[in-house]
Amino acid sequence: LAGEELAIVTGEAGTTRDILSSELSCGKVLLRLSDTAGVRETAAEAESIGVCRALGAMERASLILLVFDGSRPLCAEDEALARRASAAPGMLIPVLNKSDLPALLSASDLAALCGTEPSVLSAATGAGVADLRSRIENLFLSGQENIDAEPLLCSGRQYSAALRAAEHLSAAVSALEAGLP
Numbered sequence: 001l002a003g004e005e006l007a008i009v010t011g012e013a014g015t016t017r018d019i020l021s022s023e024l025s026c027g028k029v030l031l032r033l034s035d036t037a038g039v040r041e042t043a044a045e046a047e048s049i050g051v052c053r054a055l056g057a058m059e060r061a062s063l064i065l066l067v068f069d070g071s072r073p074l075c076a077e078d079e080a081l082a083r084r085a086s087a088a089p090g091m092l093i094p095v096l097n098k099s100d101l102p103a104l105l106s107a108s109d110l111a112a113l114c115g116t117e118p119s120v121l122s123a124a125t126g127a128g129v130a131d132l133r134s135r136i137e138n139l140f141l142s143g144q145e146n147i148d149a150e151p152l153l154c155s156g157r158q159y160s161a162a163l164r165a166a167e168h169l170s171a172a173v174s175a176l177e178a179g180l181p
Contacts, residue, residue, distance in 0.1 A: 001065075001129060002033055019053055023159060027137035030159055031063070039081050061090040063136065068094065068110060070120070071101040082113045091139055094118035095132065100125050 002022045020035045036054030058064055066085045068078060085092055094114040096107055100122040110118045119135055121128025 001123075001132065007035060019050075019057055026133040026140075029137045029140040031136070032159070032163075034061070039077070055084070058085060058088055058090075061088070063091045063093065063139065064088060065132075066092060066094050066114065067097050068105060068118070069098055070096045070103050070105045071098045073104045074109070074113065079113060086115055092116060093132070093135060093139070096120045097123055099127060 002024050004022075006020050006022055022033050024031055024033050034057055036050070036057050039054055064085050066082065068074070082094070092114060094110050094116065096105065096110055096118045099120050107118050107120055119128060119132040121132055123129075
């Protein structure tokens with residue numbers, strides 16, 4: 001989705017342990033995409049910390065792309081995560097990945113679990129990625145009254161600068177409230 005390989009991807013579970021972020025454009029919508037550790041029970045300390053961070057990021061996200069492996073059936077952990085994501089404040093798009101492999105999870109089963117139709121794609125081949133990008137753009141633009149207006153922030157650099165400015169303003173307010181000069 002980011003258009004480049006940001007993480008080391010292998011068949012081994014638990015390799016992504018931290019949050020990897022990248023800015024990307026979906027049409028007229030600029031997003032900060034965060035890829036997190038998979039949410040599962042684990043005894044590994046680093047992976048466990050990654051799972052906690054992933055759950056925290058999900059609670060703060062405006063949009064949750066909940067990715068399921070279509071080449072394997074749902075497990076209890078998948079179902080629990082889907083319920084948690086459905087209850088989170090952000091918009092939810094379930095994603096059924098690995099459409100290039102024999103399916104053991106159907107889109108209709110995933111839709112029933114998450115309460116909304118999934119986007120079906122193959123990260124390996126890129127099939128369905130353009131449709132997901134379009135769906136994301138439509139989600140964010142559907143509530144806007146004037147989508148033809150020029151964007152306020154039109155590049156990733158401007159967006160990053162605005163985020164840093166907001167962080168500094170928040171720190172300044174906290175300092176003032178604490179009575180610091």
